Amino acid sequence: xxxxxxxxxxxxxxxxxxxxGADWAYAISAGLRHRSPVPAVVGMLAGHLLATLVVAAxxxxxxxxxxxxxxxxxxVGALYLTWLGIGLLRRPASVxxxxxxxxxxxxxxxAVKGIGISGLNxxxxxxxxxxxxxxxxxxxPWPVGVQMVLLGCLHVLSCAVVYFAxxxxxxxxxxxxxxxxxxxxxxxxxxxxxxxxILVAEKVHTSVWS
Numbered sequence: 001x002x003x004x005x006x007x008x009x010x011x012x013x014x015x016x017x018x019x020x021g022a023d024w025a026y027a028i029s030a031g032l033r034h035r036s037p038v039p040a041v042v043g044m045l046a047g048h049l050l051a052t053l054v055v056a057a058x059x060x061x062x063x064x065x066x067x068x069x070x071x072x073x074x075x076v077g078a079l080y081l082t083w084l085g086i087g088l089l090r091r092p093a094s095v096x097x098x099x100x101x102x103x104x105x106x107x108x109x110x111a112v113k114g115i116g117i118s119g120l121n122x123x124x125x126x127x128x129x130x131x132x133x134x135x136x137x138x139x140x141p142w143p144v145g146v147q148m149v150l151l152g153c154l155h156v157l158s159c160a161v162v163y164f165a166x167x168x169x170x171x172x173x174x175x176x177x178x179x180x181x182x183x184x185x186x187x188x189x190x191x192x193x194x195x196x197x198i199l200v201a202e203k204v205h206t207s208v209w210s
Contacts (some may be wrong), residue, residue: 002137004129005135005136005137006135006151006154006168008121008135009132009135009151009154009155010158013154013155013158014153014158015056015133016127017155017158017162018162018192021123021173021191021195022077022081022117022121022191022195023044023121023159023163024188024190024191025049025161025189025190025192025195026040026113026114026117026187026192027040027041027164027166027167028166028167028170028184028185028188029088029168029185029188029189030110030114030167030170031049031167031169031170031171032170032171032174032184032185033185034105034110034120035094036107036165037167037168037171038107038165039107039108039110039111039114039141040113040114040133040167041114041160041163041164041167042109042111042114043110043111043112043113043114043116043118044114044115044117044118044163045114045118045119045120045156045159045160045163046076046111046114046118047068047114047115047117047119047121047124047157048114048124048155048159048210049152049153050118050119051118051119051124051125051128051151051152052128052132052148052149052151052152052153052155052156053149054125055125055129055152055204056132056133056145056146056148056149057145057150058145058171059191072077073093076120077198078195078196078197078200079196080116080120080196081120081121081192081193081195081196082116082192082193082196082197084113084189084192085107085189085191085193085194085196086187086189086193087189087192087194088189088192089186089189089190091111095202096111097160099101104143110176112133120121122161125175126150128155132148132151132152133148135151136148145182154201161197170184
């Protein structure tokens with residue numbers, strides 16, 4: 001696996017990371033609602049790493065080849081995003097004070113939610129399934145699975161830079177704007193719900209026309 005493949009994958013991965021989606025929405029809400037957004041972001045990074053390991057282990061190809069499994073993953077992920085989005089719409093928050101943070105959930109809860117956001121997102125899973133094999137070298141000195149894990153770690157590093165910037169940036173910019181913070185939180189919730197609806201709609205459309 002030469003530098004050309006690594007740089008090429010990083011470029012494609014970076015485009016995916018900087019595109020706003022469910023991860024961005026959760027990072028923003030964590031920055032505005034939690035005492036610290038670190039557990040939520042770490043959870044999302046763990047979800048991306050988990051998807052990498054699944055694909056590298058060869059399980060990804062097996063799951064993708066079984067329509068029922070992929071459909072279940074899509075529906076569960078969509079419902080999870082919708083549930084989180086509804087929660088944000090019902091309980092929008094500005095930057096938390098110590099009292100608010102104490103009742104907003106434990107760091108472990110935030111991390112688990114982050115894992116669910118990324119780990120149950122079929123778009124992340126299919127992205128790795130489609131991209132990782134293209135940027136590996138079967139004639140290289142390292143096994144293909146190891147190459148995939150290394151590329152996945154590079155992707156996780158890019159995610160870490162962007163998601164932490166988004167979370168702390170939202171917190172800093174909106175710290176003195178509680179009304180704007182509530183609006184952004186509601187928008188983040190709406191985005192999660194919209195993504196959940198789109199995921200199900202795409203799966204239904206594919207099933208009808210396949």
